Amino acid sequence: MSALDLLHLLVSGGDERLALDPQTGCNMYGYGPRPAASERALSSSTASSISGSAFAAVQHYHRYLLGESVARGETAVYQAECDGLRASLLDCIGCAASSGVEVLLSPSGTDLHLLATLLFRQPDAPLFTLTLEPSETGSSVASAASGSHFMAHSPSGACRLPGSSITSGISNATFAVRDDAGCLRDEDDVEDDINARIAAAIESGHNCLVVVTDVSKTGLIAPRLDTVFRLRARYGDRIDFLIDGCQLRLTPETIRAYLAQGFALAITGSKFLGGPSFSGALFCPPSLAKRWRDRELPPQMADYCAPAELPSGWRARQALPDRANFGLLLRWHAALHEWQALLAIPSSEIERTVRTFGKAVEDRLRHDGAFIPLATRSLDRHPLLPSGSDLSYDAIPTIFPFLLNRRNGIGTLNAVETRHVFERVARGGPNVPAIRLGQPVACGLRHGEKVAALRLCLSARLIVDASDREGGLVAIINHAMKALDGVAMASCGFSVERRSIAA
Template identity: 45%
Template sequence: MLKTLDDCAPGLAPNGKMAVTEGGPLKVSGAGRDALLNCLISGGDERLECEPATGLNMYGHGPSPRPRDLAFGSSTASTISAPAFAAVGAYHADLVREMETRPAAEIYAREIARMRAKLLRLLGLDRSAGPSQVDAIMATSGTDIHLFAASLLARQGDRTLMTITLMGNETGSGVMTAASGRHFMSCVGGNRPVGKGEELSPGHATRNTTVAVRNADGTLRSEDEIELELRGLIELARAAELRCLLVVTDVSKTSLLAPSLETVFRLKERFGAMLDIMIDACQFRVSAATIRAYLAHDFLVAVTGSKFLAGPIFSGALLCPPRMSDRLKQRSLPPALADYCAKADWPEGWVARDVLPDHANFGLLLRWKAALFELERFVGMSEDKVIAVLSAFAEAVGKRLKQDSAFEMLDSRPIDRNRLWGERQASRWDEIPSIFSFYLRNPHRGGILTATESAAVYKNLAVEQGGLVPVRLGQPVRCADFGDMPASALRICLSAPLIAGACESADALDGMISQAMTVLDRTADMAAQLTSQPSIARASGV
């Protein structure tokens, strides 16, 4: 973790590697921009590291704006927008000046508390008074949130916890490991190596099991089948005197709400206090009203600022409703979590703070600054306009994917939250899908592209070639096996900044949809090019 802003000094990233921009290594200078870029990629794990040659991290994004990109890949990660970057730059400069006279830890504690308060205010969660209120635990990533939740709930009355999550292809590659109370990366804060998969607290790891929402061929399993499996798992846990945490994903990588809320509420009614619910809303494709409704049912809610909100990767928060806060704030944490968070990341009055250091993670602070910049802009827009933009995009993209022989849409279902509200409400923007998943078809031999071929298409589109700007899609998601051939789906999606831009005028909306059609044109062309020359796909290294 960073102790001072000087740890983000120009020229070197916190891990000791040369800091980079999208054009290559930064010059070692005193420029404030260099220090800002270094700080934006600090205070996390190796997923934040950028390659010197490209200036991009493992997700294909860097810390500086890339306004020329056709950015329709926010289901994986995003690049900071130019307006957010300007706001973060001014904020960073103010912090640097204040650092001359005040301790870093003191500044960080004050500022992360302000970020927490602003997040709650923008979500309409700052209205409760008194000791019982919604709390927000700040985290570097969504995967860290799963680790925090498992650690908090791991022991109650000497009963071991079992977590139930969706398979990682619908959530995240490290979620299952984190949900079992284990290190999910090989390095943690400060670049300290750890044993990936090792227990944070030896002998006290939780148990984890997963549920698939798709059949082997990528089609969706029935809700009845999933509910029956979940009920059986929780019955086994009850018989073994375990507690359970069921993680509900709203929405998943491929735009699913799973398991269904009808299933969730029936399970909660059946199993009562032994079953806790956490909503994984880390895509943040949910409205403030939806979040408030989940919290009103005493569900934990996990969000991040790096997907739909399009902030830089690595900013998260675990929202705890009042009764859960009252219950969890007296829980201690494994000392090993000191590598994942700082004392100030947890709300005042939580016992968890006692084992955590007074570190200052200015990287997390700046990334949340960018995410909240976008959230504030988004929540200030008319819902009618947002619905109009989402509906127009869904109609245009859905029609193209269904009618163009270059694509095959992945099996999906509507987002249904009626059970959350108790009765049918007016149309809500978060009921309209903003992620569209599709396979690529091979125009030469027929059939679906293999997972390797789809990954090659994704990778090549993200590189500027022949004067064509990079195309950013959602990373391929392994969704099916056709015989012995694995297949992956790519994703085209909207982000809050894209929606905000399209809300400005009819011409802006038409322009955004035109860009989306260009993205699909380029994707189909790249698939045709690579499959006509298989050696190119192999040479791509995927």
């Protein structure tokens, strides 16, 4: 570690998604390892630049890690710091160390899907996994949930063939919550589809794993939680569930409620929290930890895991080579900085900020002819929470997806044109701040053309900014309105007749 500077470490220990383009100095999401204070940052559904305060905290932590590694050795330091990180994550969700909840660490949300899938697979039966459509989760999730390599480079630096199997006996299918036009499907129809696939898989001798996304790229819970509890009651121990909470738009109370129901829950620090890309953790409830404690992992998982990233005493650690991923620690340190700042704010104040911001954005998208709000659903977690529980701020949307109208409101920009707008505003210009939104999400066809939605997002950092000073809430709303002004102006380069960007 002593030979690696901070900026290098912040983009190390992942896969090619973290690699910096030598010309732009940015990764595939368009971000570098340094703060970018001039951005209008509303992109937390995809990625964010590290904040100035988080970067300062990481600089201090980096110096500490350097000194400790020289004094004690990298392996010992990495184990101790991973243990400390686990304790900090449990503290953030309000779980005591004695609760029996275990925490597994991983470079990214996709890596977590792979790790969890392999741990859920029992040696005596094949596993069928069912995941949400890639446009609402991620392009590599289905590969990871089929027990396959999903990128060309692993966190260890090894080269692998994407799609090649790590182990046999795992198959995957996906389910859709939107139709071919991007409209929401009836939830009863979605449940019928899922039930039919699970029934067929169990009939053929498979155990099943359903990944429940809370929340998706466009702000959905899918499948609905009523469906999840009915499936569990119907199929018993032949079915398991993984909660994909990688956006981390969840309160500690909601996370604890999922764990109390026996669900494993995956999070990352790089979406809502606004930490640097690539920091994952899996909360494992006591009942599941008991099952997984003696589970083995395939040898090829040495490409993805180090022993310190799994809980002490787990058998799977024995087959993994000692390796220290200090980039993972640094990125999580930045994310924890943001999470702890958010948790210091009273929930009532967070709720007021989220609700007021959301109303302003929704009103603008609904009444401005430049935009078409994409249909979403309420964030209904009533089946999970105790009867009579008050709704918290995570029941209020913080992702606002929208399509772009052509000039004069005639027709919709297609997916290619929307991508051009996204890239144009992200570049900014002389005296024009860059506008960072969530990457375009494919949303079916309109008028025979593929369309995509942009996403304006509220992050933990913006909520903290709103609370830090008088007038802060008005400032972040104005920040969002100016970003939408810029997007509307950029989309004016398209007309009904001409489908290329205006000079």
